[in-house]
Amino acid sequence: MSVKVLVTSTSFGKVVKEPVEILNSQGYEIIWNELGRPLKEKEVMERVKEIDAYIAGLDDITTRAIEAANKLKIISKYGAGVDNIDVETATKKKIVVTNTPGANTEAVADLTFGLILAIARCIPQADRSAKQGEWRKFFGRAVNGKTLGIMGMGRIGKAVTRRAKGFGMKIIYWDCLREINIEKEAQAEYVNFKTLLQKSDFVSLHLPLTKETRGLIGKEELKLMQPTAFLINTSRGPIVDEDALYECLRDKVIAGAAVDVYSNQPPRDSSLLSLNNIITTPHMGAYTYESIMNMGMISVRNVIDVLNKRRPKYVVNPEVYER
Numbered sequence: 001m002s003v004k005v006l007v008t009s010t011s012f013g014k015v016v017k018e019p020v021e022i023l024n025s026q027g028y029e030i031i032w033n034e035l036g037r038p039l040k041e042k043e044v045m046e047r048v049k050e051i052d053a054y055i056a057g058l059d060d061i062t063t064r065a066i067e068a069a070n071k072l073k074i075i076s077k078y079g080a081g082v083d084n085i086d087v088e089t090a091t092k093k094k095i096v097v098t099n100t101p102g103a104n105t106e107a108v109a110d111l112t113f114g115l116i117l118a119i120a121r122c123i124p125q126a127d128r129s130a131k132q133g134e135w136r137k138f139f140g141r142a143v144n145g146k147t148l149g150i151m152g153m154g155r156i157g158k159a160v161t162r163r164a165k166g167f168g169m170k171i172i173y174w175d176c177l178r179e180i181n182i183e184k185e186a187q188a189e190y191v192n193f194k195t196l197l198q199k200s201d202f203v204s205l206h207l208p209l210t211k212e213t214r215g216l217i218g219k220e221e222l223k224l225m226q227p228t229a230f231l232i233n234t235s236r237g238p239i240v241d242e243d244a245l246y247e248c249l250r251d252k253v254i255a256g257a258a259v260d261v262y263s264n265q266p267p268r269d270s271s272l273l274s275l276n277n278i279i280t281t282p283h284m285g286a287y288t289y290e291s292i293m294n295m296g297m298i299s300v301r302n303v304i305d306v307l308n309k310r311r312p313k314y315v316v317n318p319e320v321y322e323r
Helices: 018-025 041-048 063-067 087-092 105-120 123-131 155-166 180-186 193-199 219-224 242-250 289-307
Strands: 004-007 029-032 053-056 074-077 096-098 147-151 170-174 202-205 230-233 256-259 278-280
Touching: 018 029, 018 289, 041 063, 053 289, 063 087, 074 289, 087 096, 096 289, 105 123, 105 155, 105 202, 105 230, 105 256, 105 278, 105 289, 147 155, 147 193, 155 170, 155 180, 170 193, 193 219, 219 242, 242 256
Parallel strands: 004 029, 004 053, 053 074, 074 096, 147 170, 147 202, 202 230, 230 256, 256 278
Antiparallel strands: none
């Protein structure tokens, strides 16, 4: 019987073919996601029963979904975040969970800084106005000399910091760990959570979604920000209370926001879409040719390693190898 690999990420193999060609060269049978969107729990359950490997996007890979798998050896996340995967259940079933850390770092950092510039200089509004023949000049805010608050100084946080340094911004950051090297490299200052919110002209979120970070930014946190400040979120949607963000943007508690991620995706019914002081993009932080190639190659290599009884480089649940 052939080895079956379920591929559900909607961008895998679409713009770069090399990862697909490598899977084919191994003789694997590829089962594609015909729906063209992330799968719901029941849809995952229907597809995982007889597969050997799973290259996953943003599907609901719940306890029930994993328990429905009879032969599954690896869930290879096509991306870095694994908050949509019940890693604990996978570990109990001795299923290796891997990801692609660092593969999309520069792409997400690029988008983050693009959003900072766009929201500060009213670029989307000016574009729409010019196309409508209005020729209206929008007053924005300078980025140079402003304070950027980074929440989460991981790979992406550091990459955004390096870009901000080039624009002459002052960098402050908050994380569970201090990063001495970036403090020296970019003259970044470590501050507490409350101070970052109070002193930043731009607050940029680069945190994983965990029990501790879910709903981290709510109404009280937004009220701590300056009325001229902007919130940028390219990490995970549920970190921000979207109802609170809507109210604070509507009431001009903060000047604006730019978000690439949402609690529900796509956010068709989100009240945020009705506001003029927010930029919304469709979770496209990783969508560059280079990033898609990196994620594809790493996720495929993880699959091949596990199916050939080798330990892959990027293991999320190393406990499976300790039993």
